[in-house]
Amino acid sequence: MDGTLDHVMLRVENLDESLEWYQEHLDYEEKDRHDGDGFTIVYLGPEEMHEEGAMLELTHNEGESDLEVGDAWGHIAVRVPEGELEDYYDQLMDEGVDDYRDPESCGGRYAFVKDPDGHEVEIVQRDPEEGALWSLDHTMIRVEDADDALGFWTRKFEYEHAGRWESDTFANYFMKPEDAAPEAMSVELTYNYDGRSYDMGDAWGHLCVRVDDLGDDWDQLMVREADEYRDPESNDDMYAFTKDQDGHEIELLERDPDADSLFPF
Template sequence: MTGLLDHTMIRVTDLEESVDWYETHLDYEEKDRHEAEDFTIVYMGPEDMGDSEAMLELTSNEGQDELEIGDAWGHIAVRVRDLEDAYEKLMEGGVDDYRDPESCGGRYAFVKDPDGHEIELVLREEGSLWSLDHTMIRVENADEAIGYWVRKFEYADTRRWEADTFANFFVEPEDAPDEAMSLELTYNYDGRSYTHGDGWGHLCVRVDDLDEDFDELTLREVPVDRDPEACDDRYAFVEDFEGHEIELLERDPNAESLFSF
């Protein structure tokens, strides 16, 4: 499997408000949309994003007016070229002040979207402007979480940052392009547990052959949520050992629609 992270899915209550927010403030564009009977999915990302860059999937469920943003879900991080300038432009554009660069030691900053999903701003030269740099989730067992991604998906533990009370571990496929999104695993040393809520959806990993790669993952004892057959052989879902959902998707870059699996 390629193993690249294809997208991160989050749920929103007002789809058009969220689409407008990401278009207005992050210069995202709507890449594709799928309307089902009781939900709508919109893929979004920068206009000039490359094939190896990850998209943001916004999912709106019919009749869902409230979301619980559980603390097992952390944030997405987007790339900027000038941290102070990017944050100031967001403030001038009407985004609420949350955690400015100064409060974060001048190394990053945070804002929130209309549903309260946290978005980190990180200074990066690689990847397109505002593209997804990483997605952060919190884990209760760091050794198990790292081992899961290394053994099941053949990811590499590429970098880490350890403080007195917590540690961040970044994992991504071996030889991943610089512009590809990575996964940040955050582990707090105080032994806390987390709630998932329903605001956080899933990560999606690209595979080369859905059936073959799914069989390989089951051989590696990955917890299965929905197999390809249950998903009309279009995709599948597995889980890590803490319940984070991971979609497996065989992406055709030449398809007319992003939903042509």
């Protein structure tokens, strides 16, 4: 099982405000929406999304406020063309986005802004052939044991290293399926050497892996001793959830390419 990363879910307090932010500043468009009993889910992404590109899922629960981002969740990263980081950062500043970490403070290699709920959005430079402008490049989560985290993604999901960066105090490991398209999103595992622990918070939702056969792939996860958090049967065989060693939720979802909706409801 080596399913590609389908989306990353973040919870937001004001859905209209969040939608406006991503649509105005990142040129995202609404791909699909589901209005449930007391909640709304919206899929977003660039207009020219690659078939293996990942979407952003914004979830709003009625009456929910004071969401805590926590520090186990790091950020999402979006792509701009190589050599144009400062231009696009200046564009965001001109549009009124908060100045969080500018390119100069990040050595000219990347930059960070925040969305209305305080979710960090990294801006990274990529070859234009590696994904549409503002497309999702990676999602960063923090882990308490690098060996356990790497083993989880390697053994459970058959992911492989797509890159790594190690410093004196921390290391970043990028994981994605073998032979994944350059446009596909990766998961960045950040390990700090000081042995700290993390708070998950409630504004961070989950990662989603798109699989070929939900039942078969779930059974394979169980053979590999993954956490049986929410099995397919408990979700009417539409999706399922496991958790990694740190408690990060990972959804499994099987999509019907001919369906009218992106949602399995």
